[in-house]
Amino acid sequence: MLSRRRKTVTGKLIVERPPAIKPSKARRIIRRFHLLINKRRIICNKIGIKLLEGDESTNSERISEKLRLNDTQSFYDEGWNAQNPSSEYEAQMLKIQRLDDDIQLFRILGYIMSEIHQRGGLQNYQLASSMGQDRNRGGDSSKILMNWFKTIRTPGHQYRALEIGSLSAENAISTSGVFDPVIRIDLNSSDPAKIKRQDFMKRPLPPSDAEKFDLISCSLVLNFVPTPQLRGAMLHRFQHFLRLDVEKTYIFLVLPLPCVSNSRYMSKTLLCDIMEYLGYKQSHAHESSKIIYMLFQRSFGQKVHEEQVVREFSKKVLIRDKANMNNFSIVL
């Protein structure tokens, strides 16, 4: 485990600096966590447990309830207590789509849950995700946003920002002084005093412009959203959070470059077409070797016809196909 909580002899918690993780290790941890939650979602679909994305305490409760009702605790415990890594469990987990034996499914579910909760999977994942924003690694994507914003902002205007998937209150959006307030939310807040623990998809719709924003930052979040439909729903939901009482409002969208450069079902053009259908025009873009940064401005121009959406955006369409490509997509 990477994170430990130590106490003094009087029981006071010792505040420790998070240990540094090499970027390659952070990427490995993130990939592993994604694999675990992906496989867990497949198992839970098969055995009839409805998971709540990002809400681990509810997920644990729902799983416990199912174990109680089905009398399957002992199988789950076998997996929970199994050696980790176990070549047998790993192999079964990889072919989970083809597995229909309930006993095995509960065993593997126990194996996965133990890694997430008992062996530090979730904590390590949160730590590894936050490394991307480590200033020492130059990883704060909002620095790019602030460079663009310097040239387009109207002096004297008070910009309000909503940052979805916030890992730090020290990034450029928060420290530039351009945005006030910056409302930060994340499914799993690492600092509840500064980052509200909230699923954007469940954030209540603001009743008036006074509670809406000039900018929504959605940096490296969409690729964390588990299905193409939910990604589409997230993009669709942005409109309700942007002010209508000002002329210009913005979406800052950041994705790993391969989501658009190496996907069978998504390209930069298609993403811009989807955004345009939703009412946004790309104003700025920048690509590094691994990340694409985009700023979209809301536009109230003519919308495309409904049949165009049905034809082009409402299902995954294969736009190219090569062996090493990924399947990232967004569906409206």
Ligand SMILES: C[S@@+](CC[C@H](N)C(=O)[O-])C[C@H]1O[C@@H](n2cnc3c(N)ncnc32)[C@H](O)[C@@H]1O
């Ligand atoms: C890789 S981190 C991104 C961190 C940061 N924004 C950056 O650019 O480095 C992705 C974060 O998005 C959060 N997230 C994913 N879906 C979300 C949702 N529906 N509502 C709020 N946060 C979400 C996850 O909890 C995770 O912490």
